[in-house]
Amino acid sequence: MAAKGESWLRSDAAQGYALISPPAIYALLLLAAPLATILAYSFFKDGYLTVIHEFTLQNYLATWSDPIFRVILVRSLFVAGLVTLVTVGLAFPIAYYLSFGLAPNQKARWIFLITIPFWTSYLIRVFLWKVILGYNGVINSALEGIGIIGPNGLIADPLQMLNSVGAIALTLAHAYAPFAILPIFVSLEKIDRSLLEAGQDLGESRWRTFLRVTLPLAMPGVVAATLIVFIPTVGDYVTPELIGGGKMPMVANLIQAQMLPLDNRPLGSAIAVSSLLVVAALALVFLWLNRRFLKVGK
Amino acid sequence: MKFPSLKIYALAYLIFLYAPIFLLPLFAFNDGTIIAFPLKGFTTDWFAKMAENDTLRHALTNSLIIALTSSAGATILAVFAARASTRYKFRAKGGIMGLIMLPMVLPDILMGMSLLLVMLEVLRVNLSIGTVILGHVIIALPYAIAVLQTAFATLDQSLEEAAVDLGETRMSTFRLIVLPLVMPGIISAFLISFTISLDEFIVAFFLAGNQPTLPTYIFSQLRFPSAIPVIMALGTCLVAASILLLSVAEFFRRRGIKRTGAKDTGGFL
Structure with missing residues (x-):
């Protein structure tokens, strides 16, 4: 018995558990436990300056019966959906070019170039879009410079582009671009090139080979890219605040208002949990549809 | 072509x-x-004004302390996780790694608000740069792991077996063989975590209390049109710093791959 225990301690599994435990415990304490706390708080009552630890569904009732919440949730989902569509759509050709159009020694350099903007100050990048799209911004002053905008131009007044869903979507699409490119690139890299040659040898055109071989095999990357862009964009705080000018709040702005200035943390928690559940449900439906679609495709 | x-x-x-x-x-x-x-x-006035600004200097000091500490923490934890996930097989590995990597997809605001709740309501501690450090470790950890997993995965296991056969213990093998080979990956992971922490806004916004960090300072100034030119100067410095850090990180990442003799498949993540 002792010998068995000792051999288990020397086994791969025991070594693995010993190694994984520091990061795992850290993630349990500072990620899982806090998320569980949100869940618990969403069922607590809000007192004045305190939280009363009694079970109630009041926060969820208040959340879902509030038309403002529904408008904001629908807007967040719409913006995130639009951003995902644009980002993944624009990213696919880039990923394809990186994987099929470049010599192997050039790939790392291109990926580095694409990821750099992603790692540089998010706040400042978002603010620069405000500068580009603003009333006196880069686009308007350029159009004025070439005479399209002005008393004698095609358009009398500078374009009003900020404070719109489109401007928010453009800014977010720019911010999340590399997130969409990398997963697609990885799945394209995994494709066995001889499959493509086989397709063409058997008389398929290049385009048909792409549709019937490359695209289905790249789908896992597209799915990953979709989720990795959609989920964080639903919860984006900075862009609606800066580009939407506070007039186009999304879910994160609503949550922030409840958590900090309004100090109704149970309600803020209920809003967060509700939004997260909706997003999770959408993600599961998307994954299910995709699996079904791909199976039928075979 | x-x-x-x-x-x-x-x-x-x-x-x-x-x-x-x-x-x-x-x-x-x-x-x-x-x-x-x-x-x-x-x-170059805006850069001169930037250098004179006391609040900004305070924010910079805070951000540097936070970035150094949290990236050190994230890198150490990431070495454990990357080693465990690439070298060992054990039950529930997928689930445990899934939890650790979760912040990569989770909106930052969830991390910010949930940690705020825990700090204020459960632990009842005051918000400080310490609470931001705890949060930034969680945020940077998945990225550090992603970088290190490539470094550990390209290791040739027969090198370790040879060392053990020649009488080294597991610990000394790790120190003498594995660590030097993955060192470039460790440096790269550290620099990536540092860049993430330096730029991170939401978690710092929730957890810093009344302490400014560079991003929260920038955010507070964006409302004042007169402050914008200085912020542009600051942004220029930050972007230059990020590009420098990332280039060094990329240099070490490539060197690490070359050292283990693997093929470069490109990129972080």
Whole structure:
């Protein structure tokens, strides 16, 4: 018995558990436990300056019966959906070019170039879009410079582009671009090139080979890219605040208002949990549809 | 040349990605208080004003302390996780790694608000740069792991077996064989975590209390039109610093791959 225990301690599994435990415990304490706390708080009552630890569904009732919440949730989902569509759509050709159009020694350099903007100050990048799209911004002053905008131009007044869903979507699409490119690139890299040659040898055109071989095999990357862009964009705080000018709040702005200035943390928690559940449900439906679609495709 | 039209598209896409960043120095050196075209003239006043600003210096000190500590923490934890996940097989590995990697997809605001709740309501501690450090470790950890997993995965296991056969213990094998080979990956992971922490806004916004960090300071100043030129100057410095850090990180990442003799498949993540 002792010998068995000792051999288990020397086994791969025991070594693995010993190694994984520091990061795992850290993630349990500072990620899982806090998320569980949100869940618990969403069922607590809000007192004045305190939280009363009694079970109630009041926060969820208040959340879902509030038309403002529904408008904001629908807007967040719409913006995130639009951003995902644009980002993944624009990213696919880039990923394809990186994987099929470049010599192997050039790939790392291109990926580095694409990821750099992603790692540089998010706040400042978002603010620069405000500068580009603003009333006196880069686009308007350029159009004025070439005479399209002005008393004698095609358009009398500078374009009003900020404070719109489109401007928010453009800014977010720019911010999340590399997130969409990398997963697609990885799945394209995994494709066995001889499959493509086989397709063409058997008389398929290049385009048909792409549709019937490359695209289905790249789908896992597209799915990953979709989720990795959609989920964080639903919860984006900075862009609606800066580009939407506070007039186009999304879910994160609503949550922030409840958590900090309004100090109704149970309600803020209920809003967060509700939004997260909706997003999770959408993600599961998307994954299910995709699996079904791909199976039928075979 | 394969795919000429795709190449043009790719170059246009790169311009789209870099357009905002190219504007930054233009306005930082522009001799005008309004951020608009046409540019007025060249000045370095905004950089001088930036250097004189006390709150900004305080924010910078805070951000550097937070970035150094949290990236050290994240890198150490990431070495454990990356080693465990690439070298060992054990039950529930997928689930445990899934939890650790979760912040990569989770909106930052969830991390910010949930940690705020725990700190204020459960633990009842005061918000400080310490609470931001705890949060930044969680945020940077998945990225550090992603970098280190490539470093550990490209290791040839027969090197370790040879060392053990020659009488080294597991610990000394790790120290003498594994660690030197993955060192470039460790440096790269540290620099990536550092960059993430330096730029992170939401978690710092929730957890810093009344302590400024660079991003929260920038956010508070964006409302005041008169403060914008200084922020543009600061942004120019930050972007330059990020690019420098990332280039060094990329250099070490490539060196690490070369050292283990693997093929470069490109990129972080």
